[in-house]
Amino acid sequence: MSSISEPGGDARSPSFFSKQATIAQPGFSRWMVPPAALAVHLCIGQAYAFSVFNGPLTKVIGITQSAPDDWSLTALGWIFSLAIVFLGLSAAFAGKWLEKVGPRRTMFTAACCFGGGFIVSAIGVWLHQIVLLYLGYGVLGGVGLGLGYVSPVSTLIRWFPDRRGMATGMAIMGFGGGAMIAAPLSVALMNHFKSATSIGVAETFIVLGIAYFISMTIGSLAIRVPPADWKPAGWTPPATTTTKMITRNHVHIDQALKTPQFYLIWLVLFLNVTAGIGILGQASVMIQESFKNTVTPAAAAGFVGLLSLFNMGGRFVWASASDYVGRKNTYFIFFALGAVLYWLVPSFATTGNIALFVLCYCVILSMYGGGFSTVPAYLADMFGTAFVGGIHGRLLTAWAAAGVAGPVLVNYIRAYQVAHGVAKADAYTMTVHIMTVLLVIGFICNLLVKHVNEKHHMTDAQLASAK
Template sequence: MTAITEGITDGGTGLLDRERIVAKPGFNRWLVPPAALAIHLCIGMAYGFSVFWLPLTSVIPGEATDACKSMGLMTALFTTECNWRIADLGWIYTLFFVLLGCSAAVWGGWLERVGPRKAGFVSALCWSGGISVAAVGVMTHQLWLMWLGAGVIGGVGLGLGYISPVSTLIKWFPDRRGMATGMAIMGFGGGAMVGSPLAQKLMEHFRTDTTVGVWETFLAMAVIYLVFMMGGAFGYRIPPAGWQPEGWTPPAKTRKAMITEHHVHLKNAHKTMSFWMIWIVLCMNVSAGIGVIGAASPMLQEIFAGNLIGLPGVAFADLDADQKLQIAAIAAGFTSLLSLFNIMGRFFWASISDKLGRKNTYYIFFLLGIALYASAPTFAYSGNQIIFVAAFCIILSMYGGGFATVPAYLADIFGTQFVGAIHGRLLTAWATAGILGPVVVNYIRQYQVDRGLSGADAYAATIYVLCGMLVVGLIANAFVRPLADKWFMSPEEVASLQAKSASDEAKIRHGSFGIDKGRFDLPALAAWAVVGIPVLWGAWFTLVKTAALF
């Protein structure tokens, strides 16, 4: 906070400085969500990385030797003689979300001080740079470089990019808090919907007799993502302290909805039981969903195999190379379909939570999720891929909805002053889930495969374990309570904090500061078109490719 004060008093004018992005009179708040989406659509490709797993398991041609089949994880990290296994590659996915949660927790307070533009700028460098390092890892067949690049460096970019718009949009849309958080992070859920088909097409373009096309795809996507994310970072604006939409008045305090009018300091939030109950709620919801997403592509291929291309009863191992390529394309469509429901669920459920309340919305997530997870093995054994796909689409909509609803849940309980930083600390739950979910899916699956099981049998036990995680989340949600008055800052403390971050104009004027509720004028439409066109392309691809599922 001292840095902000110094920046205001000494006239700091750097392009990334927080004081440079305080909105001026006449600004349209509807320009901010497209900036957030530009960043989140890029980093959301973390969900779609499973499309690379199977190609990366066949980089080295020929049958695997006995030494390769029995190699340990440390050997896999450095070998240039053996193909990688999905379980080895899956750790990149785990690192994504471990580093996302850790970086969000560590640098959440920094983000509140420096503003979303600087955080978005650093996020762009880390995410694109990390993917580029991963490309070198593929070129040299060094798994540790892929872990370092995509997993560690990219994971830091994920964390900073993920939380950069949350606090900002909550403050821009106090009249629609749930919808705002839905807009803030729905792009993260849709990243795979755009990125998966793009990656598939790029790999097909770059594939030759000597390369599977993955490292070339990594480099191409790194450049594309850098451009989009920089555009999003420089599109961020923050409202003046004290701003509120013209004609809007805060609703009366409703104990039932647990919406506070006060604010909890960042240093105290984690000392409350409600923080840790919400932490468990998020961790369990994410662990269950993230495990499925991380294995979505191979799971569909191995369970339904020949059924996907009109060869009922033919197991995955009995398909030839061309047939496996066909079902890989369909599975990429399945991944994109899940991403489509993920992104729609983020906006839909978060908006619905404005009416139902956050706690009731989470009850729906857990109760309906338990029923669907428990039924999934039955759907798989029956061979009914339509019901199986539909069930996981609903599950993923609630998974995405959980992410989008939790920032509003936090704002309701802890107030908005430090909600971005508190949200960052809560994302350690995501880091934990990033270990639990993929590890449960990948290693229980591998254990079942080693026992000679295949298809639905290889995944049934895993799905039941994920179902049990939702039960734990349901119980934790019941223990979330409004906070006692002792946890809230005094009005004087809040006024002091807001005064330090207010623009000179905001210190003089009050209310809307000449900034109205916003409208879809030409600049806003252009900004939405930039992010909307890729989303529509991804949705079109998804619908075309997933037609084979039905």
Template sequence: MAEDSLLDRSRTVAGPGYNRWLVPPAALAIHLAIGQAYAFSVFKKPLGALISGNPDAPAPTDWTPGQLGVIFSIAIVLLGLSAAIFGKWLERVGPRKAMLASSLCFGGGFFIAALGVHLHSIWLVYFGYGFVGGIGLGIGYISPVSTLIKWFPDRRGVATGMAIMGFGGGAMIGSPLAVTLMDHFKAAGTGTLGVAATFLAMGLIYLLFMQFGVWTIRVPADDWKPEGYVPSNEHNALITTGNVTADNAIKTPQFWLLWVVLCMNVTAGIGVLETASPLIQESFSDGVMGAGRGVTAAAAAGFVGLLSLFNLLGRFFWSSASDKMGRKTTYAIYFGLGILLYALVPTLGAGAQLTLFVVVTCVILSMYGGGFATIPAYLSDLFGKLQVGAIHGRLLTAWSTAGVLGPVIVNYLHTNAKANGLVGAAAYQSVFYTMAGLLVVGLIANFLVRPVAEQYFEKEAAKKAAA
């Protein structure tokens, strides 16, 4: 690529007087798009009835729920792997080229998946939405975050919360959009219950929408800093004034402690997300609440939507609060309060305390979302901003691990409980007590985090910081 290419990092450096608050909308354009991944479940029923045409009576040759569940798992695993693999490349080429690559992969994944649906080839859907789209997810997830941290060294939590809030809210746009498009194309007689045409339309919509972020993103000059800002760790020993490279960061105990912190927080949060709808319906059925007073499927769907809202709001609230409280203290709250709330959920279910149950699970999901938004700022505190995008990318392998580990634990424990004759809230006791145990592990890992040793810092960066 020529040096004077519009995609080159040098062409995205902001000039003097540039308003840094113009950067968050560019970041949101990327995260609101790729956040559609959280809404993939709306495609499950129609994808499982492409042959029969009736989601309630699938044909023997229709794809099974197990086969369809693999699609999302592949996407999440590739998110973490691609973020880890392409993190250093992102730091070298800049956010514009990375965001363009993300948009091409994410949009292209829909196009390939549409062909897979048309040909009824599950492997093409795996490759398209899962593999290619998953790469788009990973590159797109880290590229705006790294840039925002460089623009907001004085408000790192606010910066990361603004971007990652978009990822949490992507499903609130993607879900109704997908349903509306499928209804439209199904009525138009396009075949495949409107799914293939919807994939094509959404691929094009997201590809074009993400271009706003691609072409408006800017990076600060190397010597830029906010007016009046003086880097200091006087009030928080964890905040460094130096820089650690991605290759050195993974050699530190701090990186692996934060890997455990993120993995435990996400695994536990998935425990709620994975079971939300059946959990509230089974715990507060007509048999528990009284005839006609139980939670219906429609009400459960509303509950899931409420959890998504708190997942979104928590990303901005908690990460912003961490600028005042400190990242270590904020995670101590996630885990300490989380342990109590997770352990309380089965009791509230057994006692038919519906209102408190909803409040508690909403708080849990706010901290789950907050954990995602706070971790980039935590990394920047410890390792500096030089290659924070690359370091963040490598840490996201913890998300990939949790994305597999969480559902496996939840499904195993719940299935085993039901096999032993437990029903309602009792069938979920072991799930939530186990998740509380995982949070204990996360709490210990967070407690052990200390400032990074001088030996890992870049020597030139250290000299400049001291100058």
């Protein structure tokens, strides 16, 4: 099942980084591709752990405490926001380039940008110029995040047409789990480099930048794409009439934007992410305020760690399950079950039932992670695999939008209610009920997804010309 049975591409490839040079030769095992993807996703998953630098960065001058000229948390917050914005923008606008040059050059470019972003940021810390952190980690690093996120995913989908969900789940699980490695590693490095004259952040940035560049480069060198028309031995592509809605045709990246399916799936991802990302960002404060004088800060930190585990595990479990129940049905579960759990959560907080409160949010965050890992396979099912990397990149603008909408809903509605006399323990009730409504809307959007009209399909001649 996992070996190539067809000859590889043109041996006279013009460049080591060309798309032709990455075509796998006979005997290459497709199971070598997931580790290459993980080598990239485990690195860029560091983005979820960037907050460990916020506190130390407010003491770059004062060392032990913030000095008048030190940066504020408000100013530092823009670093992560810029990174997520440029993740979405680079993934969206580099889609065509990705399909043209192939995954190796794209992944190596991502390594240069992400690793280089840390180096530029380190210089910014040494010079105490926050604009260099914005340009380094925010812009350059954000571009590396976007390119590194989409390029391995599209390759995995082509290698695993029989198990698309499982394949993308393996890689995107790495993005969710990258923070679990990066957070303790970053803290340990800062403690190692800390001195009477340095908080240790700049030196940590240098080490991480080099380490991530090396790991991502190894991933880019190991990546391979299957030969044209390759398929696993003994596997027969499913008919387009199947209830799982998997097409055998292909839709061009530009043509996909002319279909209602693209925008419906955009809303599906946006609403699913919005319902989870705001809670993820406020989890520690939320559980402490919901169970005042019961949950300690240490226990709240454990709650956040537990949510991270379910976020990571859900990316693999739900995406793998979607191979059997279908992508559309998987999202039906996300929205229906999520709406019920969100509606019940306030009652568990009111009755003081911490166990059910935690369980609900763990399941919700597993579906949040599962939404990320299931959507690439959903797109491949709807639009074919020829341009799925670029289409996926453009769809990730939904993530960028949700990254703003989710925290705004949670933070500002809570602040408004507290300002108007609502007890902090009850301030999240309206928010989670709004999330319930959003998930119901997502259920309807997913219900409306149908097969792409055949007028959007590429002919064999068009497909050959585009390649």
